[in-house]
Amino acid sequence: GAVVSQHPSWVICKSGTSVKIECRSLDFQATTMFWYRQFPKQSLMLMATSNEGSKATYEQGVEKDKFLINHASLTLSTLTVTSAHPEDSSFYICSALQGRTSNQPQHFGDGTRLSIL
Amino acid sequence: KQEVTQIPAALSVPEGENLVLNCSFTDSAIYNLQWFRQDPGKGLTSLLLIQSSQREQTSGRLNASLDKSSGRSTLYSAASQPGDSATYLCAGGSNYQLIWGAGTKLIIKP
Numbered sequence: 001g002a003v004v005s006q007h008p009s010w011v012i013c014k015s016g017t018s019v020k021i022e023c024r025s026l027d028f029q030a031t032t033m034f035w036y037r038q039f040p041k042q043s044l045m046l047m048a049t050s051n052e053g054s055k056a057t058y059e060q061g062v063e064k065d066k067f068l069i070n071h072a073s074l075t076l077s078t079l080t081v082t083s084a085h086p087e088d089s090s091f092y093i094c095s096a097l098q099g100r101t102s103n104q105p106q107h108f109g110d111g112t113r114l115s116i117l
Numbered sequence: 118k119q120e121v122t123q124i125p126a127a128l129s130v131p132e133g134e135n136l137v138l139n140c141s142f143t144d145s146a147i148y149n150l151q152w153f154r155q156d157p158g159k160g161l162t163s164l165l166l167i168q169s170s171q172r173e174q175t176s177g178r179l180n181a182s183l184d185k186s187s188g189r190s191t192l193y194s195a196a197s198q199p200g201d202s203a204t205y206l207c208a209g210g211s212n213y214q215l216i217w218g219a220g221t222k223l224i225i226k227p
Binding site for chain 2: 106
């Protein structure tokens with residue numbers, strides 16, 4: 001149980017294109033989802049926390065207008081990288097929180113590798 | 118402010134030897150400590166989750182300990198195999214906020 005599906009797993013596109021990444025909790029409801037970014041050989045960096053039905057909370061230094069997050073249902077959150085440029089190339093990982101108690105772990109998707117040409 | 122450190126950044130171990138990976142954290146007030154495995158270009162695989170009230174967790178060949186007083190967690194695996202080669206990440210905090218170590222890249226030499 002507690003499977004998180006992330007799609008697409010890999011995308012290559014031209015500079016200036018907007019790219020949407022989906023994160024779905026397949027067998028549970030997730031009121032909270034998280035979006036991370038990982039540069040090569042570095043650890044995960046939290047970009048934003050997404051709560052169903054409300055605006056996402058962005059970490060310091062993350063541009064809200066650049067990285068649009070929508071969490072319209074209890075099983076789906078989307079991250080849209082608007083007008084992507086080569087510096088946005090990275091590995092993006094989502095996670096979903098099952099339940100509301102403090103001892104529940106985050107469940108992670110398999111990540112999306114974004115390459116902007 | 119919680120900080121999580123993993124030393125060394127890279128480790129090479131002969132096949133068959135026991136494996137010990139270290140994770141240090143600065144704030145003992147953590148809800149849980151998690152260990153993950155990440156293969157190159159892939160996502161995260163959750164290995165073990167230790168709650169703050171626990172001292173260790175076991176899953177298969179893996180055993181993880183948590184010592185809040187010293188701010189340390191250790192991931193232990195007996196008889197390492199080439200398939201264990203990967204980057205191992207630890208993360209501490211609560212379910213709403215995970216603080217990540219930079220990872221230890223492990224290579225098992227056949």
